[in-house]
Amino acid sequence: MSWEDSKGFSVGQSPPRVDAKAKVLGQAKFTSDLHGSFPGLLHIKVLRSPYPHARILTLDTSDALKMPGVRTVVTGRDSDIPWMYLGPDVFSFPARDRVVWAGQPIAAVTAESVERAEEALEAIKVEYEALPHTLDVEEAMSDHPPSVIDPDLGQYPGREPFVPEAPNIVGSYTLKTGDVDKGFSDADVIVGNCYYASRISQSQLEPASCIVRSETDGGITMWTNGCGVHGVIKNLISPMFQLPKNKVRIIQMYQGGSFGNRLIPYVEPLTVLMALRTKGIVELTFTRREMYMSSPSNWPVKTYIKTGAKRDGTIIAQKIRLIKDNGASFNSLMIGRRTGSGAVCVYRIPNFHMETYGVNTNSPPVGPYRGLGCPQIEWAVESQIDILAHKLGMSPVAIRQKNILKAGEQNAYGETVNSIGVIKCLEAVGEAIKIEEPCKGDQGPWRVGKGIAVGGKQNSPLGRAEAKVLVHDDGSVEVLYSADEQGMGAQTVMAQIASEELKIPADQIKVVRADTAVTPYDNYSASSRTTYTTGNALVTACQDAINQLKEAAAREAGVSVKNVHIEGGKAIISGSDIKEIPIPDLFKPFQMFEQQNQWGLKRGTPVCGEGIFAPAPCIMWDENGHTPRMWNWFQYNACAVEVAVNIATGQIKVMKVASASDMGFPINPKMCEGQIEGGVCMGIGFSVNEEYLYDANGVMTNWSYVDYRIPTVLDMPYRHEFKSVLAPDPLPDGPYGAKGIAESVTIPVGPAIASAVHSATGIRPKVMPMSAERILDLLGQKGEGEEDGSRAAE
Missing domain, CATH: 3.90.1170.50 (Aldehyde oxidase/xanthine dehydrogenase, a/b hammerhead)
Structure with a gap:
């Protein structure tokens, strides 16, 4: 059954975004808009x-x-x-x-x-x-590096080095499944290579900004574009400055993007310190240079990978050594484990060995970025799959179909896969781009090729979410929750969920923005968790409100609650002379001298429905890295492209794109398509153009939009050459089967482009971005050796 057959009153529909009008009219207030206030x-x-x-x-x-x-x-x-x-x-x-x-x-x-x-x-x-300094991750992880980033690391509780003899290694994780040595001995084809994904920036349009006012009671009020008003900012600021939580109020303004950058509160603590010092109101807004050089960026990853397969394309062994460049930060263990998750979430690999390391260098600190490390590792994994297909004479679609996990199977962690729609995605984009058909002829220096890849991204539990639904005595509805609206459309999705449950149009529902004095607890919006976690909490809150309304209507009509349902702002009743009661009529006026009228719904006091959703926690892994529950679920995507490569200049131009996503169920299909289009654009950026460049002294040189080449519409295919496909596989415990979509979209873009470059020119890029200089260099080296890595790299 198609997802279109599961459309509801509101979910599966595409109403306009609830914040669109305010943004178009300039009424949406961002943090810096308050400076004059x-x-x-x-x-x-x-x-x-x-x-x-x-x-x-x-x-x-x-x-x-x-x-x-x-x-x-x-x-x-x-x-x-x-x-x-x-x-x-x-x-x-x-x-x-x-x-x-x-x-x-x-x-x-x-x-x-x-x-x-x-x-x-x-x-x-x-x-x-x-x-002395070092920006090279392998130099930094040596026994005697030129620079030790934090000699006192062992003094911090929970931060002890995992490899004491290498002082810049601040975290490691090992996963072992099966017998990888025997797997390689049984393999007919073995491919080994080293891949590198460079440091990139989230480059959101709005710089970090925060305003803090010192209050007369010794507390503070903050207006910020940071994420996680309860779970991140308040939970940090209160103990840090020894402020009672009832004296810390965090108000989230409209956000001009984050892509993970604002999940770390790097401007808020200093702003609070200055407000408390001056006993006034202060603001801190980063410049664009500070955003690149002094805020957390994505982490570079070097991946050594060896893959073995049988002649029929069955992958039987894989060995990975993943080195994550932490920069000058120490949040390594969980992020290193999440980066490595991209190696196990798509394919069935019976013999698997992975070691991941987090290593400090003298470069800017790192933090979350859309995809949380999966684009870096899957750049390597998908490139290996493509090389194997080429060597075995298989199509890139067929080799993936043969090895992709199925629902009910276990991945290398030992988790049972409960929802995986990646084969649907793969087949959809393969058909859309006609991957098996030859490209049209080359023109001048331009060589044309096609490529395809898939990707998966884990969802982390990341704590509970709460939601409230207020039904006022005039029948109007408010939705209160604290998950972040970073621009992805969460407010609209929550309005649609409430609309679906209450059966009233979404544009009649007001969604209240995050404010710790008003909205209930939520950790933050990360790991594509908002629709799943906050959405489930909101469904429960709506049901709670509906049950209260049904009880009031049943009392009014003298029937069982089973005879009442709520729809269209009314209580619809069966088994009574009263057929319907408008919601406002359920609220009775206060009568001073009538005791029996003091119970039930009263005017002036809204019905308050409350909901909490807490995903099951992770289960700690054993000595081999195995656990039956590492993540909640995975989202999946496939991408196919047609590119043109200029062999004279090295330029790559993406001519056609097809991208398909498994988001469980598209609550708002148009917004899902928008996520796909934006994610592909971002993926093209970090695959072809974006990277940090340093001078000989270790200082970043391209710290502006002029020199740091984020993609524009000129880097995208024409609209008629871009096909977005929704290919959901319902998640059993997701709201209406929904999970997330935003992060997996970027993952297969790079390896699909690399595959197309190989198809067009015969060269195999192994470094992202695939800049013009690197492409020219590879073209110059062509024919000098075995570029696909048949001689296995350890």
Whole structure:
């Protein structure tokens, strides 16, 4: 049965986004829009290190403090910085004695104007001693690296190195299934290669921004575009500054994107510190340069991978050594494990061995990015599958069909797969792009080829979600929840869920934005969890409200609750002379002298339905890395492309795209198509253009939209050459069968392009991005050796 046959009153439909009008009319308020609303607003500017590794010898702020309009200057040596709470994760506060990446804070100034704050930074005198640095992950993980990023790592609880003899290795994870050595001995074809995915930025349009007001009761109120008002920001700020939670209010403004970047609160702590110091209201807004050099970016990954298969294409062994470049941050173990999850979520591999390492370098800290490491590892895995198909004379579709997991089977973790629609996705894009048919002829220096790949992304439990539904005495409805609206359409999805349950149009439902004083608890929006986790909570809240309305209507009509259902703003009744009761009529006026009328629904007090959803937690893995529950579920995508490669310039132009997603059930099909189109565009960007570039001193050089080449419409195929396909496989415990969609879309784009480049030119890219320079270099090397890696790399 097609998902279209499962459309409901509202779900499966595509009403306009509930926030569209406010954004189009300029009524949506972003954090920086509030600057003119607060008289006396103070401004924070941050002095940052010009060195990737240096000792701070002297730091003199006296001249800055003397300047008119300067209210306070903070350095890492000040006693009111809560270092013990932070441990080594130094995203926000100034360094104390040593800097470990170019862009790390040295001092911060609060002044009455932005201009005066910038002048005060210039007045601060700093003397540095430059120290050896390393940006190379393998050099950093050696026994005697030129730079040890945090010599005191072992002092922090829970942060001890997993490999003490290699001081920059801050986390590791090993997964073993079957007998990988025997698997390779039984293989007819073995392919080994090394792949690299470069550091990239989320590059969201709106920079990080935060306003904090110190309140007269000693608490704070914050307006921010950060994520997780309850689960991240409030849960951090309250203990960090020893503030009772009833004195910490976090209000989330409209967000101009995040893609994972704002899941880490790197501007909020410093802004709170300055507000408490000045006892005023202060703001901190990053510049574009700071967003690239001083906010968490995606992590580069180097993957050594060896894959063995039988002559019929059955994959029987795979060995992976994955090295994740953490930059100057320490959040490695879980993220390394999540990165590695991309190697096991799609294919049936009976003999599997994977080692993952998190390694510190003197580069900017890393953090979540759309796909959470899966694009980096699956770039390697999918390229290997394509090489095997080429060597065995199989089609790239057939070899994948043969090895893709089926529902009910176990992956290498030991988890049972409960929903997997990736074969539907694969076949849909293969047909759309006519992958088995030859391309039309080349033109001049342009060579044309086709490629295909698939991808999967895990969903992490990440705690509970709560939701409330208020049905007012006039019949109007409000939905309250705290999951983030980062631009992906969560507000609209929640309005549609409430609409489906209450059977009233979605545009009649008001969705309240996240505010810790108003909306109930939610951790945050990450790992594509919002529709699944918050959506399930909202379904429960709607049912709670409906049950209360049904009970009131049953009392009014003198019937059983079973004879009542709620629809269209009315209670519809069977088995009574009363056939329907408008919802407002269920709310009775307060009667001072009639005791019997004090019960039931009263005007002025809304019905409040409440819902909580908490996914089952992960189960800790055993000594071989096995667990029956590592993740909630996986989302899947397939992508097929036709590209043109200019053999004279190295330029890659994506001419046609077909992308298909398994999102369980499309609650809003048009928004799902939008996620596909945006995700493919993002995937083209980091596959072909985007990367951090450094000078010889270890300082990033391309820190603006001019030089950091994010994709534009000119990088996309024409609209009629882009096909989005919805290929859902329902998730048993998802709301209406829904799961997530946003992250898996980007994953197969890079390997599909690489496959098409090979088809067009015979070269096999193994580094992302596949820049023009790299393509030209590979074209120059063509014919010099076995580029597909038949000689197995360990």
